[in-house]
Amino acid sequence: MRKIDSYDKDFLISILREMNFIRRFEEKAGQMYGLKKIGGFCHLYNGQEAVAIGAVKALDMKTDYILTGYRDHGHALAVGMDPNAIMAELYGKSTGVSRGKGGSMHMFDVEKHMLGGNGIVGGQIPVAGGVALMQAYKGTGGATLVFFGDGAIHQGSFHETLNLAKIWNLPVVFICENNQYGMGTSYDRVSSVTDYSIMGNSYGIPSWQVDGMDVIAVYEELGKAVKQAKEQALPAFIEIQTYRYKGHSMSDPAKYRSKEDLEAYKQKDPILGLKARMLDAGLITDEQFKEWDKEDKKRVQDAIEFADKSPEPPLSDMYEDILA
Ligand SMILES: Cc1ncc(C[n+]2csc(CCOP(=O)(O)OP(=O)(O)O)c2C)c(N)n1
Numbered sequence: 001m002r003k004i005d006s007y008d009k010d011f012l013i014s015i016l017r018e019m020n021f022i023r024r025f026e027e028k029a030g031q032m033y034g035l036k037k038i039g040g041f042c043h044l045y046n047g048q049e050a051v052a053i054g055a056v057k058a059l060d061m062k063t064d065y066i067l068t069g070y071r072d073h074g075h076a077l078a079v080g081m082d083p084n085a086i087m088a089e090l091y092g093k094s095t096g097v098s099r100g101k102g103g104s105m106h107m108f109d110v111e112k113h114m115l116g117g118n119g120i121v122g123g124q125i126p127v128a129g130g131v132a133l134m135q136a137y138k139g140t141g142g143a144t145l146v147f148f149g150d151g152a153i154h155q156g157s158f159h160e161t162l163n164l165a166k167i168w169n170l171p172v173v174f175i176c177e178n179n180q181y182g183m184g185t186s187y188d189r190v191s192s193v194t195d196y197s198i199m200g201n202s203y204g205i206p207s208w209q210v211d212g213m214d215v216i217a218v219y220e221e222l223g224k225a226v227k228q229a230k231e232q233a234l235p236a237f238i239e240i241q242t243y244r245y246k247g248h249s250m251s252d253p254a255k256y257r258s259k260e261d262l263e264a265y266k267q268k269d270p271i272l273g274l275k276a277r278m279l280d281a282g283l284i285t286d287e288q289f290k291e292w293d294k295e296d297k298k299r300v301q302d303a304i305e306f307a308d309k310s311p312e313p314p315l316s317d318m319y320e321d322i323l324a
Contacts, residue, residue, distance in 0.1 A: 090307070132165065144171065153176060166205050186256065
């Protein structure tokens with residue numbers, strides 16, 4: 001675990017609270033799915049909060065962009081998208097971020113520089129390469145950060161984009177959120193190598209692994225990668241070792257892993273870990289945390305009420321937003 005002594009107290013509190021808010025949001029989304037308020041696919045982010053928060057804190061969202069896959073609620077919240085509109089999107093309501101047409105996998109907000117969740121495994125990787133090419137071409141000074149799962153490493157588009165990113169000197173940071181599992185199986189059963197960081201090295205891209213249960217480690221290592229992308233036009237590939245507490249999607253009972261495995265990771269929980277370090281350092285009290293948690297639960301409850309009260313999209317909406 002990285003030390004926290006050199007950090008500003010308010011910065012640490014914001015990280016702790018933002019991770020906690022994602023957790024509370026996801027727990028409620030899971031419940032609402034169970035109540036059939038949310039339809040379609042729904043992939044929860046519980047356990048991986050330190051990745052989205054640590055990474056986004058290392059960015060300047062005025063110039064930088066992020067893209068991600070279908071497990072995207074945490075990234076959307078991390079860049080400050082409106083939780084009410086995110087929940088309404090999950091409900092398929094017209095007040096949702098994609099007017100209820102995208103659902104869980106398609107959070108998008110161009111003003112917040114969040115260029116989307118993507119349903120196709122690895123589909124966001126070449127798009128991120130294109131966004132970084134735009135940044136380099138226009139000289140915006142920004143970088144693009146793209147999140148994807150360990151399953152996406154085996155897509156051809158991952159390899160093609162890494163190669164082009166290095167040849168074209170693109171300011172892009174590739175982040176593999178290795179949450180140990182793909183859909184229904186463990187990553188080490190489907191991959192000929194288990195140290196994914198070698199994948200970037202084979203394209204001449206500096207690559208390394210980071211402990212994704214430690215938000216400060218994610219923040220510090222991403223800071224290095226983003227600086228390198230911006231100042232040297234050098235891409236980076238980071239494998240963040242994390243863990244998802246829930247099944248792949250709401251329809252996955254996660255029978256391919258043991259209870260012991262899950263419990264072992266819960267002992268390293270990113271939120272409780274940072275909270276414990278802050279308590280030890282005398283930066284916060286238990287009472288304060290309980291108060292913040294109450295506020296977070298209330299904000300999520302407000303999002304539920306907003307989504308519940310929002311109108312369904314009219315049938316005529318079916319014929320809008322069609323490109324071809
Ligand atoms: C091109 C493509 N193939 C298959 C699928 C079906 N699918 C959805 S998620 C998934 C597993 C991906 O696992 P991983 O990348 O490790 O991400 P995680 O869900 O663990 O976050 C698969 C095979 C898909 N959406 N797109």
